């Protein structure tokens with residue numbers, strides 16, 4: 001992509017945005033800090049999550065807040081106690097505990113106990129890099145830019161063909177984020193990368209809301225910056241063969257144009273992924289003895305062999 005190219009010129013970004021937000025709102029993993037807008041509680045969760053699996057962070061985060069419920073109590077604590085807590089809960093590098101303690105003291109001393117709301121100011125806090133500053137600004141104050149982490153890069157690369165370049169990712173992520181909605185947007189796109197667009201994606205199983213636009217879904221190429229090889233089970237034809245079998249297990253027999261849209265959302269009878277493409281896939285399956293074909297041309301009926 002050159003500086004001037006717009007990766008979203010062929011898509012209606014509002015529709016794309018709404019699809020993701022609705023998908024996220026209808027179901028997502030619940031973490032307690034997602035219910036919170038307190039910047040201190042969010043900062044603690046973000047620092048803990050940097051090296052520890054989210055599932056394990058929950059208990060540590062709750063214990064931490066029982067012990068030091070506010071930024072003022074953390075600032076007043078002995079540093080050694082905070083570090084000991086960190087080690088006892090196997091939260092990774094102890095330096096993170098030291099930095100968190102120091103950041104709490106900065107908030108007390110420099111900001112009168114009130115967290116700043118701008119990402120730039122937040123990143124002045126000890127141990128708070130641009131990613132964490134942006135996450136706190138988004139989740140606490142709905143005031144962040146688009147978050148770009150490995151998950152988000154993978155999603156943007158696959159769905160919209162954004163090239164593997166950090167500056168381009170940042171520009172694309174910002175262009176796609178609905179203005180003034182960093183809290184829900186960043187949560188939603190990170191959730192998409194975490195539960196649907198994982199290294200081995202679960203596009204259909206997770207009902208990914210972007211299948212209709214996703215370039216990887218259409219081409220079957222699911223490589224990404226952090227997935228240099230095609231994920232094993234998802235070689236494109238293999239994936240679509242699996243979808244045909246699953247669909248026929250449910251329906252028994254289907255005509256070509258009934259089956260097509262059930263296995264790919266971009267099926268169009270006369271299009272690239274239309275009848276001709278589907279007939280090719282089905283004749284392979286018939287040769288392997290997995291389905292039976294009856295009729296010919298466009299009135300082909302396919303039945304699962306039991």
Ligand code: SF4
Nearest residue numbers: 196197203208214217
């Ligand atoms: S359709 Fe699949 S590859 Fe594309 S964004 Fe969704 S989960 Fe990722």
